[in-house]
Amino acid sequence: MIWIVWRQQRTLFITLAVGLVLGVAGVLALRAMMTADFTGAGLGGCLRDVAQSGGVCGADPNGAVQVTWTARMRNGQLLMLALPALVGVFIGAPLYAREFEQGTHALAFTQSVSRTRWMATKFLVTAVPAFAAVLVMQLAVGSWIEAAGSIGPLQNGRFVQAVFDNDGVSPAAYTLFAFTLGTFAGALFRRTLLGMTLTLGVFVVVRSLVFSFRESLGATKRVVSDDPFAKSAPDGAWELNGGYLNAKGEVITNRLEISGKCIGNDPTQADPQAIEKCFRENGVVKSFRDVIPADALGSLHLAEASIFLALSVLFVAGTVWAVRRQT
């Protein structure tokens, strides 16, 4: 059975391998070019000492070199964001739909091998190379982004959507979700084009939906600062909420009212010390930030991935049903 699926998907596997080699070579070449450019622009120190640079770095942190490469890395991240969807649409959805559409399922179903085994072999033999390709691309793009250090996309921490989504187990989870969704949609409707369209649509909707409540999947921590006007150092945490506390430690709810009163209509004319004094007179004692701390990154990845894993299990069960269903 393994040989049959390999033979059927031979063109796909060759395409995948060629695409992967070109993709990895391209990303590694870009990475080397970028490192050279940064060194040439005098930004080398930032790359070597990421932790101490604190986001402000080199002679000209907002220089043209940095802007150019940030845009290029952004494209790399977008490619990675699209990969799971591409796997679902172009590999998952046609996996069974094409057989049903061309009538070749009747060939497979009329041999003595069971439908479930046929389905499972097709699924696994196709999924493994697709996953390998996504993971290798994740490593390649990841190493590129890491090479830019804190003057690249990582400067705002690893909770930023474009970084988080391409980090840890997330790409694998999205790919599994997209692939199983594709196979299910294809097996259910038995139409390649319909399966592909549905896969893309449902993938985008579910990904956006889960992203919209991602912050509620992690355990938040309240960080209180005794000086309400001190600027907090970046600690890689994901700040969800922030504000001022009164002497009793309660959150000040009429914050806008206070700032309106203290700052006035023209912020540029205001004196910072007078504003601070005015704030304190209105009961502001401390400031707080509600964050998902940096060390909770891994568990947030796992929490989100488990949602996609659960959906994938449902889709696999649905595919088994759809394949074994008699019309």
Place this chain on the structure above:
Amino acid sequence: MLAEALGKKYSRGWALRECSLEIPAGRVVALVGPNGAGKTTLMGMIAGLVRPTTGRIEVFGDTPNGRGMPSSVSYLTQQKPLYPQFTVTETLRFGKNTNAGWDQAYAEELVAQARVPLSAKVGTLSGGQRTRVALAVALGKRPRLLMLDEPLADLDPLAREVVLQTLVTECRNQGITVLLSSHVLAELEGVCDHLVLLSAGRVQLAGYVPELLKGHIVLTGPLETPCPARPESIIDAQTVNGARIVHAVAHPVPPQHGWQVHQPRLGQLTLAYMRSGGSTEVAA
């Protein structure tokens, strides 16, 4: 193969209704009926691809289901599906890998008989060659029941002859039960020994061919004298070249001037039943 009160309803209506029949092992069965009579639906249900809406079906004592096909049954659908990008050798390897009782030597011999080049891609073969490869896959499985849906539909007359002869010889030699469907009985006349005639989703006529022929008569006579057969026994009457030809269920017919009684030919009898279009339901 046994079917009881089998029915299948699609959203557009019933494809098969109240179909009860029994096919004894070792026969070459012709499943005949006009387009849309329910031939493919019946075969799909025997193969387990289609779920019956009503009734039950049994093949060698098992009920077909959606899990997989029993190794004793081979089914070649009308489209003769094969992977077009596979070569003939690879197609046979597909058969070997998906069937426990696969007979590689036999399958190769069937392909060699058809003079199909082994290294050719299936997609590049002619209709006749494709059919021969598909038959090799179906027979290489060494089934006890072989079902072929319109196996000759896209073949030229010579290829039909060759394929049919190969098929019947192989099956007779090995005692395989064959179920062949066609909307043209003429193709199968002479090779089948059992007939199932479907019309508008119902079994109109079914039985062992010699018994069917014995159970019917054909009367020919002039237009001006009335037909001597009993009216309720008449299946169909037509006028050809100024003479009446009447098909009827066999019964003693009083002699009448100008009328002759013969044993019908299978093709004509089937056509007579098809023309009568289900108004008479007779099972012999």
